[in-house]
Amino acid sequence: MTLSESPHLPVADRTTAPAWDPVVLWSRPAAEREGTALLVMFHGHLANEEDLMGLVDHLPPNLTVASVRGPHAMGPGFTWFPLAQDTGYSVDLVTDTVAKVASWLDSVKAGHTSVSLLGFSMGMAVATTLLRHRPRDFTAVVGLSGFVVPAEGSEFFNDDDAAAHPVPLFWGRDQEDPVITADRIEFTHRWAVAHTNLTKVLYAGIAHSISMRELAHVKEFLELTVFGIEPQPNRR
Known part of the structure; x- marks a missing residue:
């Protein structure tokens, strides 16, 4: 992830959870999380849990943010599942990973007033697959420079329920993003229009990254x- 005008990293504590036992960075110590709204963040391919923590200072301050490390070490970082063009890719690998994330979420969500999701690049696929698996569990979803995976007939995806109970989805991207292919963008757009309460914003010139203007919109969302x-006109 590349962030225009990158902010400093906030102080965060590192914890693990039972069952999957992921590495997680939290924006608050455990004693300060009770009764707060939770935002769970998912990094992109070959990144790690630290990658998105620089966003925290630009999000609503009353959130508790948890940034989760992907389960598979690869190259300089970690990933959630193989890339679609890799020979090892399958939708079952996507759902296996997301099922583990859902189980971990069950272990930490008690005491929070709501749970929302934010994913960058492949992390958006994780966030939207979670939404499609449990459409009624999440208050809002943010997807940045990312995509949605085809279900390929998997019963893990409860898309009919998602369409019946559309969750607000913010989808920000550059129309000239060099990483996310046109077929993925087309599928993501079709799915999001049919299954979510979509807010889609294009940001020229950011390529495969996140801009400060986009973050301001995410905060308002x-x-x-x-x-x-409600957004304040003088903040735009």
Whole structure:
């Protein structure tokens, strides 16, 4: 992930959870999380749990943020599942990973007032697959420069329920993103229009990254969908 005008990293504590036992960075110590809204973040391919923590200072301050490390070590970082063009890719590998994430979420969500998701690149596929698996569990989803995976007939995806109970989805990207292919973008757009309450914004010139303007929009989106705070005109 490349962030225009990257902010400093916040102080965070590192914990593990039972069952899957992932590495997680938290924006608050455990004693300060009770009664807060939770935002879970998923990094992109070959990154790690530290990659998105620089976003925290630009999100609503009353959130608790948890950034999760992908389960598979690869190259300089970690990944969630093989790339679609890799010979080892299958939708079952996607759902196996997301099932583990869902189980971990079950172990930490108690005490939080709501759970929302944010994913960058492949992390958006993780976030939206979680949403499709449990459409009624999440308050809002943010996808940045990412995509949605085809279900390929897997019963893991409860898309009919997602369409019946559409969750707010913010999808930000550059139309000239050199990483996410046109077929993935087309599928993602079709799925999101049919199954979510979609807010789609294009950001020229950011390529496969996140801009400060985009973060301002994400903050407004989360303030509205999670906390019911209307955007202020003078903040745009």
